[in-house]
Amino acid sequence: MRAWINRQSLLIDYTLSSLGRHGGRNLGLFAVYAGIVFVLASTMLFTHAIRREAKALLAHSPEVLLLKLKAGRHAYLTRADLDGLGRLRGVSKVEGRRWGYFFDSLAGANYTLMAPSAGSPDRGRIDVGDGVARTRGLAAGDTLSLRSAAGGLHAFTVGRVFSAESSLIAADLVLMNPSDWEAFFQLPDDVFTDAALSVVNPLEVKNVARKISDRLPEARVILREEVLRTYDSLFDWREGVLLALASMAAAAFGILAWSKASGLSADERREIGILKAIGWDTRDVLTMKLWEGALISGGAFAVGFLVAWAHVFHFEAALIAPVLKGWSVLYPRFILTPSIDAASLLTLGLLTILPYTLATLVPAWRAAATDPDQVMRGTE
Amino acid sequence: MIELAGVTKVFHEGRHNALVALDGIDLTIPEGRITVLQGPSGSGKTTLLTVIACLSRPTAGRVRVAGEVVSNLPEAFLADVRRRTFGVVFQQFHLVAGLSARTNVMLPAYPTGRSHADIAGRAGGLLDRLGLARLAEERVEGLSGGEQQRVAIARALINDPRVVVADEPTANLDSALSADFLGILAGLRDEGRTVIMSSHDPRVCQASVVDRVVHLLDGKLAA
Numbered sequence: 291m292r293a294w295i296n297r298q299s300l301l302i303d304y305t306l307s308s309l310g311r312h313g314g315r316n317l318g319l320f321a322v323y324a325g326i327v328f329v330l331a332s333t334m335l336f337t338h339a340i341r342r343e344a345k346a347l348l349a350h351s352p353e354v355l356l357l358k359l360k361a362g363r364h365a366y367l368t369r370a371d372l373d374g375l376g377r378l379r380g381v382s383k384v385e386g387r388r389w390g391y392f393f394d395s396l397a398g399a400n401y402t403l404m405a406p407s408a409g410s411p412d413r414g415r416i417d418v419g420d421g422v423a424r425t426r427g428l429a430a431g432d433t434l435s436l437r438s439a440a441g442g443l444h445a446f447t448v449g450r451v452f453s454a455e456s457s458l459i460a461a462d463l464v465l466m467n468p469s470d471w472e473a474f475f476q477l478p479d480d481v482f483t484d485a486a487l488s489v490v491n492p493l494e495v496k497n498v499a500r501k502i503s504d505r506l507p508e509a510r511v512i513l514r515e516e517v518l519r520t521y522d523s524l525f526d527w528r529e530g531v532l533l534a535l536a537s538m539a540a541a542a543f544g545i546l547a548w549s550k551a552s553g554l555s556a557d558e559r560r561e562i563g564i565l566k567a568i569g570w571d572t573r574d575v576l577t578m579k580l581w582e583g584a585l586i587s588g589g590a591f592a593v594g595f596l597v598a599w600a601h602v603f604h605f606e607a608a609l610i611a612p613v614l615k616g617w618s619v620l621y622p623r624f625i626l627t628p629s630i631d632a633a634s635l636l637t638l639g640l641l642t643i644l645p646y647t648l649a650t651l652v653p654a655w656r657a658a659a660t661d662p663d664q665v666m667r668g669t670e
Numbered sequence: 671m672i673e674l675a676g677v678t679k680v681f682h683e684g685r686h687n688a689l690v691a692l693d694g695i696d697l698t699i700p701e702g703r704i705t706v707l708q709g710p711s712g713s714g715k716t717t718l719l720t721v722i723a724c725l726s727r728p729t730a731g732r733v734r735v736a737g738e739v740v741s742n743l744p745e746a747f748l749a750d751v752r753r754r755t756f757g758v759v760f761q762q763f764h765l766v767a768g769l770s771a772r773t774n775v776m777l778p779a780y781p782t783g784r785s786h787a788d789i790a791g792r793a794g795g796l797l798d799r800l801g802l803a804r805l806a807e808e809r810v811e812g813l814s815g816g817e818q819q820r821v822a823i824a825r826a827l828i829n830d831p832r833v834v835v836a837d838e839p840t841a842n843l844d845s846a847l848s849a850d851f852l853g854i855l856a857g858l859r860d861e862g863r864t865v866i867m868s869s870h871d872p873r874v875c876q877a878s879v880v881d882r883v884v885h886l887l888d889g890k891l892a893a
C-alpha cells in the first residue's frame with residue numbers, strides 16, 4: 291500500500307512537471323474544455339435552480355385559483371360569488387385576492403399592487419419587493435409617489451423592503467392597505483381580482499374544479515399542478531435547446547481533443563522512449579498518462595463548473611439568462627438559491643472526463659508498447 | 671553473468687528490406703569486469719547492447735541473465751528484469767530537458783514504490799560522488815556535455831544495477847573527460863558491477879581498465 295502510494299505520487303509528480311513543460315499545447319485545450327463545461331454546467335445549474343424555485347414558489351400558492359370571466363374578459367368577483375364558492379362541497383376555504391398591475395413610467399417597470407386580506411400595511415404605508423426598491427432606489431421610511439390611472443398622485447411611505455425566498459414574483463410586489471388599494475384603482479370594496487381556494491382533499495381537486503365550472507361557467511380555474519407542469523415543460527424545452535447547442539460544441543471539442551491527444555508530439559514520444567529505456571514499463575507510462583488525462587480533464591471540469599456556479603448564483607447567470615428566461619416581462623433580478631442535482635453533475639463529469647482521459651491513453655499506449663531500443667539511436 | 675547463445679536480430683524480417691544486424695552471436699560476459707564491444711559503424715554494437723540490456727528481444731537465440739532466460743519473457747517481465755539488473759548510459763545521454771539533474775537521476779526509481787525522500791537522498795549521494803552536488807538543482811540542458819554524461823551515469827546507478835551498459839560513452843567527450851569516464855567505470859567495477867560498453871575509440875579499447883575487448887563485424891564476432 292505504502293509502495294503503491296509512493297509510486298502514484300511520484301508518477302503524478304512527473305505528470306505535473308510534464309504538463310508544465312508542454313504547457314502551451316495543454317493550456318489551449320484546457321481553456322476550451324473548461325469553457326464547454328462552463329456552458330453546460332451553467333445551463334444545468336440555472337434550470338435546476340429555477341425549477342426548484344418555481345416549485346417552492348408554487349408550493350405556497352393555492353391549489354386552485356379562480357378567475358371570473360365575462361364575455362371572455364377578466365371580470366371582478368363579488369362577495370356573493372365568494373360565498374357561493376365557499377358553499378361548494380369539498381372547498382375548505384375561499385380567499386378573495388385583490389391585486390392589479392401598475393406600469394411605473396418613471397422606472398419603465400410593471401409592479402403588482404396587492405392588498406392582502408390579512409396583515410396588510412396601515413393606510414398610507416406600503417411594503418415593497420426588493421426589485422421595486424432597487425429600480426426606484428427606495429429604503430424603509432422613503433416616500434413613493436405613484437400616479438393612478440385617474441390622474442391623482444398617491445404618496446406612500448415605505449414600511450418594509452422584503453426579499454422573499456423566491457425573487458421570481460416577489461421582486462415587483464407592492465403590498466398596500468385595502469382602502470388605499472380601492473382608492474388607487476377606484477374600485478368599490480366589494481370586488482376581488484381572483485379567488486384562492488383550498489380543498490379538503492387534494493386528490494379531489496379535479497372534481498372541485500369541475501363543480502366550480504358548473505356553477506360559474508365562465509370562470510377560469512387554474513390548478514397548481516397544471517401550472518407546475520407547464521412550467522416544467524417550458525424549461526425543459528429551453529434547456530433542451532441550449533443543451534443541444536452545447537453538445538454540438540462538445541462534439542466539436544471532442545474531435546479537437548482527439549486529434550490533439552492522439553498526435554503525441556515528437557518530444558513526448560521521445561520522453562516515453564527514454565522512460566522506457568531507463569526502466570519504466572508500459573504500465574508505468576500508461577498510469578502516468580492516465581493521471582495526465584485525469585488532471586487536465588478533471589481540472590478543466592472543476593474550473594468550468596466552479597465558474598459556472600459563480601456565474602449562476604453570484605452573477606445572476608448574466609450570459610445565459612436571456613435565453614432561458616426570455617419570456618419574463620418583469621426582468622426581476624434573480625439571485626437563485628444554490629443547489630446541485632447530483633445525477634446531472636455526475637453525468638456531466640463522466641461525459642467530459644472519461645472520453646478525454648481515454649483519448650490521451652490510446653496514443654500513449656501505442657508509443658509505450660513498442661520496444662524501447664529506438665531511443666538508443668535517437669538523435670537530438 | 672550474461673550468456674548469449676545464437677543470438678540473431680533481423681530488422682524488417684520477411685520483408686524485401688530485411689536486414690540481419692546480429693548473426694548467431696555466442697558470447698559470455700563475465701561478471702565484475704569491463705567488457706568493450708568494438709567494431710566499425712553498422713557492425714551491430716548498439717543492437718547487441720539493446721538485446722543484452724533487455725531493451726529489445728532477439729529474433730532468434732537465447733539470452734540468459736544470472737541464469738534466467740530473458741529472451742522470451744513477455745514485455746512486462748522484461749521491463750522488470752531491465753529495471754532490476756541494468757543501468758543504461760546512452761551516447762546522446764537522453765536526459766529529460768526541463769528537469770533538474772536530481773530529478774533526471776531519480777526518474778528510473780519512480781515506479782519502484784520507494785519514497786520520494788529515499789530516492790532523492792540516493793540521487794544526491796550519486797551526484798555528490800560524481801562531483802555534481804553543486805549542480806543538482808540545475809536544469810540539465812544548461813550543463814556541459816561532460817556534466818550531462820555524469821548525470822546520465824548517476825541516473826543509470828539509481829536502482830543499484832548489477833550491470834551498467836553504455837553505448838559509445840566517450841564519443842561526445844574530449845580525451846580528458848574520456849579518461850575521467852574510464853576512471854568512474856573502474857570504480858563501478860571495483861564495487862563488483864559488470865560494465866559493458868561499445869566503442870570504436872582506440873583510447874578506450876586500449877585503456878588499462880578494460881578487461882576484455884570483443885570485436886564485431888557485420889553482426890558476427892570477429893577473432
Ligand SMILES: Nc1ncnc2c1ncn2[C@@H]1O[C@H](COP(=O)(O)OP(=O)(O)OP(=O)(O)O)[C@@H](O)[C@H]1O
Pocket residue numbers: 681682689690691709710711712713714715716717718870
Ligand atoms: N530499427 C532498425 N531498423 C532497421 N535497421 C536497423 C535498425 N536499427 C539498426 N539497424 C541496422 O542494423 C545495423 C547495425 O546497427 P547498429 O546501430 O547496431 O550498428 P553500430 O555498430 O552501433 O553502428 P555505429 O557505430 O554507427 O553506432 C545497421 O546496418 C543499422 O542500419
Ligand SMILES: [Mg+2]
Pocket residue numbers: 715716717837838
Ligand atoms: Mg551504435
